[in-house]
Amino acid sequence: MKKTEWYLEYEILINRPGLLGDISSLLGMLSINIVMINGVENARRGLLILTEYDEQITRLKSILETMDTIDLIKLRKPKLRDKLAVRHGRYIRRETEEPKIIRFVRDDLGILVDFMAELFKQEGHKLIGIRGMPRVGKTESVVAASVCANKRWLFVSSTLLKQTVRSKLIAGEYSPDNIFIIDGAVSKRRSDERHWQLIREVMQLPAIKVVEHPDVFIRGTEYNMDDFDYIIELRSNENEEIIYPEVKESGFSQNDGFSMFDF
Structure with missing residues (x-):
């Protein structure tokens, strides 16, 4: 039995x-x-x-x-x-008023990767947002979790190695077993309609999608925060405040402290 x-x-x-x-x-x-x-x-x-x-x-x-x-x-x-x-000796921190929000600091990267890997192993559509200030480890954590889950990751938009803004995928890349990673700040600033059409296609796939900077991603789009199954917040320390600059059609202002490669 x-x-x-x-x-x-x-x-x-x-x-x-x-x-x-x-x-x-x-x-x-x-x-x-x-x-x-x-x-x-x-x-x-x-x-x-x-x-x-x-x-x-x-x-x-x-x-x-x-x-x-x-x-x-x-x-x-x-x-x-x-x-x-049980694995890590403590509970992950969930926001009581917003149960879909889960908080981590950089010292929690091990449990964060483990948590996302378990989500990535699940089948079907799941939309995960990840918030955090520049260079805190967002993209690296998503990639590491993909490796732990034995899944292939695909950047729809990213600045991890170089700025990536894709407008199409090849046939094999539409697999629901892939993890699709979207940098909301890059997509919002540098993209065109072909890129957003690709995002819409990806969103329809029964697959895991991870959106960095979801607050920026939804501005002026058909998507909203209710579409996300989880919102992960990653901070350098407990007291760090996550602040996003206003994204304009011409990009971020020079005084906002951000550049595209900060993300």
Whole structure:
């Protein structure tokens, strides 16, 4: 019988020696396998576990709720955030008022790449925006996540190596297995109607699309922030403010502190 993965998270109320051993022994007696365990938040521990029968989870929950040394927080089928928390020892930060916004700083690049790689492995259409100031690591993180997901990445517009603004793709590049990367600032400033027609074609593909500078990308277009499934914010530090200059038809002003190769 196929085993089912579950996520267990508990908070330690009384941190006595042998507590983890007691939990592990309990899981063993219920024939529940531990896949991974880690601290996830302050005094909390998270575990990925495998079971054959739902009755095992029901029994586990009833026993854990009687223990006075821990407080059961979660016992559910694991979400992506749960798996990443166990792998990296902490939760990714989600904006409570805007649940699609997820925040990272440069010290989080490992978990950011892992998070995007898991998204890239999923099938079908997904539109991901990534915000951040110049040279913070946006494009490099997207490329690294593509490699981790074993996916080919394609720049529709970019300034990573040289300025790229494409107006067509060759036949094999329309594959839904590709990751399509669009630099919203470059597309907004340097493109023509042929480039935007290509963007519309890419948007219709059942594939992953990543748009850098989504706030700039949507200005004066048929797209809006509601079209995005996730908005990732990447900062150099917690206090950095992400500010975009106004994009005009003639480009950014000379006083805005940005150049195209900053992006």
